Amino acid sequence: MVVGKVTDECPVAVSVELLWKVVFTGDVSIFTKACVGLVDAVEVDGDGGPGSVTTMKLNPAVGDAKVFKTRLLSRDAAARVVKSELVVEGGELAGQMKSQVSEVKVVPAGEAACVVHMTVEYERVDGAPLPPADEAMIVQGYLSLIKKVEEYLVAHPGKFA
Template sequence: MVVGSISHDIETPLEAKRLWNAFVKDGHNLLPKQAPELFASVTFLQGEGGVGSIKQINFTPANKDFSYVKEKVEEVDEEKFVYRYSHVEGGLLGKKVSSATYEFKYTPKPEGGCICSSVVHFDSLPGVPQDEEKVKEIKEMSTALFKKIEAYLIANPNLYC
């Protein structure tokens, strides 16, 4: 078993609050609309987005690794722009990992814009090595998705203010 983490930072000209509103508060609507090639739907099974809420994300066949994942919201800190959740079903659980927790933080920069930091903490299943090529692929895909949403928000400056 490998206990590990993967971190990734993206700098953006967008304000932290705007990204927070888009990704955290309305991501369940925004992602399927702006990236329908990846996200079939996002549905709250329990709660409305606060701590303890559970949502199911259904992916299109473009995601070859799994068709859905259920996430449980663990932390929502609107003052510090920190959002943390764990996978409770689907995804790579039981296939490659025994647990996975994700944390996103939007840190405002003094000159404007912010840094979007993400960290994934995971415990892999026994005998499953960390695949550096897969880590690189995941980072590239998440950056591409982020940049797509960033471009949409820049083109629509009155959204999520």
């Protein structure tokens, strides 16, 4: 049962192909380079396909969050859609969230631009919806990674082309 659903989108000043390659193909070495200062390390448990668990170790500058784990549910390269679920293991989050599923769709918006559409569905342990500010914070957390990659790619044109 889904209690809450949050959607947002953000324009990105790089091509859909390049953003997809760096963020969503499963090549963690490229993603880690592009997220320097935000993500310190990325580990994948599995073959990178559905069922694989990705662990991101966040930089202390990010704040209280130290580790972020997701399980890949599906990746459709033709449609440029990725769906994953947050792996809730202990800590403060386990006391609050029963489940959280995110879907990211990347659509072209010109030759060197795209738009990232983000949807997060969640269910809390207590069954109540999150306050709007907390919902916004969840989506912005995901989109901040996209914006960090965009910043890196714009500053280093051709590096991953």
